[in-house]
Structure formats: C-alpha cells, structure tokens
Amino acid sequence: AQTVTQSQPEMSVQEAETVTLSCTYDTSENNYYLFWYKQPPSRQMILVIRQEAYKQQNATENRFSVNFQKAAKSFSLKISDSQLGDTAMYFCAFMKQSGEAGANNLFFGTGTRLTVIP
Amino acid sequence: DAGVIQSPRHEVTEMGQEVTLRCKPISGHDYLFWYRQTMMRGLELLIYFNNNVPIDDSGMPEDRFSAKMPNASFSTLKIQPSEPRDSAVYFCASSFFRGRDQPQHFGDGTRLSIL
Numbered sequence: 207a208q209t210v211t212q213s214q215p216e217m218s219v220q221e222a223e224t225v226t227l228s229c230t231y232d233t234s235e236n237n238y239y240l241f242w243y244k245q246p247p248s249r250q251m252i253l254v255i256r257q258e259a260y261k262q263q264n265a266t267e268n269r270f271s272v273n274f275q276k277a278a279k280s281f282s283l284k285i286s287d288s289q290l291g292d293t294a295m296y297f298c299a300f301m302k303q304s305g306e307a308g309a310n311n312l313f314f315g316t317g318t319r320l321t322v323i324p
Numbered sequence: 325d326a327g328v329i330q331s332p333r334h335e336v337t338e339m340g341q342e343v344t345l346r347c348k349p350i351s352g353h354d355y356l357f358w359y360r361q362t363m364m365r366g367l368e369l370l371i372y373f374n375n376n377v378p379i380d381d382s383g384m385p386e387d388r389f390s391a392k393m394p395n396a397s398f399s400t401l402k403i404q405p406s407e408p409r410d411s412a413v414y415f416c417a418s419s420f421f422r423g424r425d426q427p428q429h430f431g432d433g434t435r436l437s438i439l
Contacts, residue, residue: 239425239427241427243430248432249413249432249433249435250430250432250433251415251417251430251433252430253427253428256427297367301425303425304421304425310425311357311369311372311380312357312367312369312428314366314367316366317366
C-alpha cells in the first residue's frame with residue numbers, strides 16, 4: 207500500500223517570502239506520479255503541480271516548484287514570492303502509473319494549512 | 325471548458341433519509357472518481373469508474389452506499405439510509421488516459437450534513 211506523509215499540519219509565511227512544504231511517501235512502485243493540490247477556503251481542489259517519477263528534472267509552474275528526491279522518497283513544494291491568494295490547505299498526492307489499464311486513484315497526505323501573512 | 329460539476333453544493337438532511345449526490349464529469353473524460361473528505365480520515369477514494377463501469381469500489385464504506393454511472397456524462401452517489409457519521413465533503417473527479425496518465429480534475433464538492 208502507498209502512504210503519503212505531510213509532517214507539517216500548519217505553516218505561515220510573510221507575503222513575498224518563500225516557503226517550503228514537506229511531503230514524504232512510501233511505495234514499492236518504480237513508476238508513479240506525484241502531485242500537489244491546493245484547497246482554498248472555497249473548498250475547490252486545484253492541481254498545482256505534477257511530477258513524473260521517471261523524470262529527474264524537478265517540475266516548475268510559475269512561482270511553484272518541487273524538490274523531488276526519488277531515493278529519499280521526498281517531494282517538497284516551494285512557493286516563491288508568496289501571495290495572499292496562496293492561503294489554503296495543500297495536499298501531497300501519489301498515483302501509481304497505470305500503464306495500459308488506465309487511471310489509478312490518488313493517495314493523499316493529511317495536508318498542510320498554509321497562511322500567508324500580509 | 326466547464327469543469328467537473330457537482331450538485332448540490334450543500335445538503336442538510338435528517339438521519340435515515342436517502343441522499344443522492346450528483347456529478348457531471350468533464351466532457352471526454354472516461355474516468356470518474358468519488359472521494360470523501362473528513363477531518364478524521366482526510367481524503368479517501370470511495371469508488372471509480374472507467375467508461376461507465378465500476379472498476380474499484382473497495383473504498384465504499386458499507387452497503388448503505390451505492391454509486392452508478394448510467395452514461396458518460398452523469399454519475400450519482402447514493403446513501404440510504406444516511407447516518408450522522410456520513411457527514412463529510414464528497415468530491416467527484418474525472419480524468420482520461422491517452423497512452424499516458426493524466427491528472428484528476430475535481431469538482432467543488434458537496435458538503436453533506438446528516439443531523
């Protein structure tokens with residue numbers, strides 16, 4: 207079974223500063239995907255960034271980037287130039303590579319509540 | 325393009341009543357997932373469909389829960405009879421596979437409160 211651990215229940219950061227959210231996972235799979243989803247107070251689940259395990263290069267999406275360490279099974283999210291709209295719950299998620307069979311479900315961590323302070 | 329659409333957004337009902345949650349996936353997506361989010365258990369998969377066929381329902385808590393997908397554009401999750409411990413936010417998500425896994429896109433969720 208896959209497990210995803212987010213050890214920081216809550217974090218805060220000053221506006222315009224940089225913050226890093228931690229995530230570790232446990233799996234015996236070699237091919238898989240990792241995701242960060244954002245859930246603002248509006249309750250939507252918004253995909254922030256994804257990483258394919260076979261890619262060594264860390265994914266980036268504008269102000270969001272990841273530090274993917276496959277051997278350590280670590281997948282942290284860095285938010286640069288934090289904005290008030292970044293205030294949300296952030297969930298790390300794992301998905302096996304499904305191959306020809308198609309999609310697999312997501313395994314989620316317990317989330318980190320991030321507050322951006324003006 | 326329209327995202328995943330769920331209805332209702334909020335549902336409050338009394339214990340013992342039947343509850344039906346609805347989901348319209350993104351057009352062209354052939355996978356549909358139902359998740360439940362609670363404070364105690366976080367986000368957990370209940371069931372998912374591929375081309376309208378249930379593939380994995382091992383997360384469905386008990387027989388009181390049932391899900392259907394009569395066509396590619398509609399799915400329901402039904403709880404009968406409902407109990408207070410079913411109170412949670414229920415999310416529907418959809419995705420597609422074209423030789424490569426694609427991320428799941430979520431609806432806005434239904435907040436269910438069972439009194």
